[in-house]
Amino acid sequence: MSRIVIVGGGAAGLEIASMLGRSVNSQDEVILVEGETHHYWKPRFHEIAAGTFDSDLDTICYFSHGANNGYMHYQAWMTDVNRAAKQLVVRKPNGETDTLAYDYLIIAIGAISNDFATQGAKEHCLFLDTPEQARDSWHQISSLLRSGLSRTINIVGAGATGLELAAELAKVSEELSRNPYAAKLNINLIEAADRVLPNGPVKMSEQALLRLEKYQVNVMLNTRIASVEADRMTTSDGQVLNADVQFWAAGIKAPDWLKEIGGLQSNSLNQLVVEQTLATTFDSSIFALGDCAAIPQADGSQVPPKAQAANRAAVHLAKNLVAHLKGKPLKPFVYNDGGMVVAIGHNFAISTMMNDRLILKGRLVRRLYDTIFRLHQKTVSGYLAMSRLIIFKRLKCLFKPV
Incomplete structure (x- = not known):
């Protein structure tokens, strides 16, 4: 039996918790450590700040979602890691400190401004x-x-x-x-x-x-x-x-408290330095991905801090770990940039494609921006749940008071 502990319920953390929860053997345990009770997709934080975010249909309750997808939500915030004892140190909402044992630890806490x-x-x-x-x-x-x-x-x-x-x-x-x-x-x-x-x-x-x-x-x-x-x-x-x-x-940078936590290697932006397999350089049982990780590529470049990069790293690591638990070696993460989409208002967006050679804009591109969010929902909840959400969203827009 292996216990996999994931820290951070953002896009990467929730996706990997969902995929692992649905994929690992029943003897294995997947725990998501996140201080919030509900998941919000970070690229839409600006909509929350502007009051245009639909909190009814576009949030996920970790507790109930975990019960339906094979992982347990542990409401707490990471404060330290004891690598020798393989224990995560956390602070619970009531302020108490607790420890959580792990066999594999995945850090996906994102970045801050x-x-x-x-x-x-x-x-x-x-x-x-x-x-x-x-x-x-x-x-x-x-x-x-x-x-x-x-x-x-x-x-x-x-x-x-x-x-x-x-x-x-x-x-x-x-x-x-x-x-x-x-x-x-x-x-x-x-x-x-x-x-x-x-x-x-x-x-x-x-x-x-x-x-x-x-x-x-x-x-x-x-x-x-x-x-x-x-x-x-x-x-x-x-x-x-x-x-x-x-x-x-x-x-952006990773939070200050992450710098050299547990004696792990970090860079000037407080990001944890990892191998191309996403395992940290000093500890092969600890992984990091998303904006809190400095992920190298074979050509010497670094994976950029993008939501699509975090998504692809989460999918890669979930498959990698499932195979690793069966005795197979870890494979390197190779990132291919799929372009960039930026929303500019409710009904307009700009996108790049074909290695930035093609620039698209307009209402249809804004729908593409929404589709990326729906693909995130598909990853964490499945195709049927995503389809229901799309239908409910359209019905809500149709019948809501003007």
Whole structure:
């Protein structure tokens, strides 16, 4: 009998828990350690913050889902690992510390925003790293929208998260413009690079910028933030940007507490360094994947921090571990980039295909963005459950009050 403990209930963690739970022998045990009670797909955190997320149909309860898919949900947060004793150290919701034995440990806790030690950013900005932060952001945005005045929002970082948040908030403000008591949101999207989506193709950046300008988002390129106060940001050249709410969505890193945890090797971004098999370099019984892992490829490159990469790594590791439990060797994870899809508002998205040579945009591409989410649901719950959710979603949209 083997006990497989998975830390982190995000996209990668939930997918691998679901696949292993349905695949391993009945003598083996799969445990998902996650402090939240429900799963939210991280690429949609900006929708939670903007109040456009459907929490009824697009969340998963770990407890009931685990019962139906062969794994157990242990509500707690990882704090340390005792490699010698093969024990995970966790903190439960009541604050108590506990230990959990494992034969194989999989760490899939994702990443957080990197504030680059900017003065005041941690204290005065909202972040979208956890479901709780996304919900707290919506509470503040909701109050702002009800004020009936002209309000300003600063968003630092024009990568996918910051761009999607800016567009979603702009569309919400536009739709509420018919209400004389709703606030008008003025949105500043601030980026240190010379274009939005700096890690994407140039043509994709150009199309995204045009769409943001159509939504009247004030895009500020080549602009670095030097400090943040409760109601303003100051740029490196001394410009003051006043705001009612401020978000930080620039850069990523693994949480600070993960750095060299249990004596494992980590890099400058606190990511655990792994072999191409996804096993950590110092311990073959501990694996890491997703944004918290530095995953090498045969050509010397690193797997990029994308949801599709986490999904493919989860599928690979689930199959690998099932085979490994039967005595077969671990196979290397080979990642082939399938392009990039960025949602810009409720009904528009931009996508790259064919190694970034083809740029697609429009309503149909926005449906593709939703399809990626449905494929995630298919992985964790199966085809029939995903099909039912699609049908219920369409019926809900058809019959909901306008």
